[in-house]
Amino acid sequence: MIKLLYDGELIRENGIIKKASSSVTLIQTKNHNIIVDTSTKDKRELIIKELEKLNLSPKDIEITINTHLHYDHIENNSIFKNATFYASPKEFGFNEYFEDFKKFKDKEIEIVETPGHTYGSISVIYKDYIVVGDASPLKNNVIKLIPPRLNVDEKLALKTLKYIRSLKKNVITGHEGIVYKEEII
Template sequence: MAKGPFYRIHPIVVGTKVFDKGMMTYQHDYGKEYVIPIYCWLVEGADKNILIDTGLLEVIKSEFRENAIGGKIYTFEEGLAKYGLSPKDIDIVIHTHLHNDHCENDFKCINATFYAHELEFQTAYNPHPLDYRYMAEFIEEVDQAGQMVHIKEKTFEVVPGITMVHTPAHTKGGMSVLINTEKGLLGISGFCVIMENFDPPAKIKAMGMEAIPPGTNIDPYLAYDQIIKFKNMVDIVIPLHEPRFSSVETLP
């Protein structure tokens, strides 16, 4: 039996995006409107307050968006307040990657240490025109203040039982987060996908595909392999933008 510490994770919806489903599912379901939740994930069980990503700064709330994801949308402050916390109470922020929708509230966490892969900083500060999802202004001051840890390793243990693993698929420096829980090893993907990417519909499996790469990726072949590798690495798969967790209070 696995040894502790064991953690629990609270998904908090801090924004949404309405776009073409093909932004999630490479080569499939283009032309279908789809709403994804933008999460930050509060990890319970450590002696520190730990978040994975910080979500969007400007949050649009509407009945349409909440019905589409099946859960409530919060501002960053509202989401943390559910658990008796404020941004200044956060000790650690683990970043899956540094696209703007995952780090816009970083500056509010004035007492936090942040962890992200070095390749994410390189891209954010010197982006290719295709990398328009990076907005360095959301991380630059925090980085200059010395709060950002630039990870260069393929695996990095943040605290006992919580490990970041380099999974370049959606971005060059994408880091998936492996978390020890009482029900096994839970993995939050470091790439922007939904559950369908890990468990494709029958028509996709009939084509011999075990997975669907992220709709936005650095290399579709590499991304496909990373999804398979990640799925085999953990007991519980948590895709970064799966809507079903919008109505879930605690994982696993």
């Protein structure tokens, strides 16, 4: 089961980001309760309430996967006290708190490298979905093949977007909810 607990938000004024909070996705496999990205502190109560609607609490989450380590994707990691945290060791800020995503094991989940926004960006594939973080922060990034404005390598970001599209899956963006595969030409 996959459930978007929060769509995310990205507000710009005159091209400057004024507010950013990432999407938060729950994935339940046969073996794990997983959260992909934990958003910002101001979304803490919302996340807890959304979990409660599913008869879960933060203590029931065993795995947290951070697509990258920017603050707007990790600020609620601390509420998942029973979780093991996975990220890419290529990420600035990666330390002993995190496990290398390549060590993660669940037959229902595949974690792939999707660099461009950061060198260590990763995405999570589950059934007919891919949770991409800021490889596609907004829907139009993947729909229109527009690299994220914030990137470490624009060509690499575009290559990643093409790869994501080639998978023909529903895309959970970093800050704007879901792009259904039918919307991607």
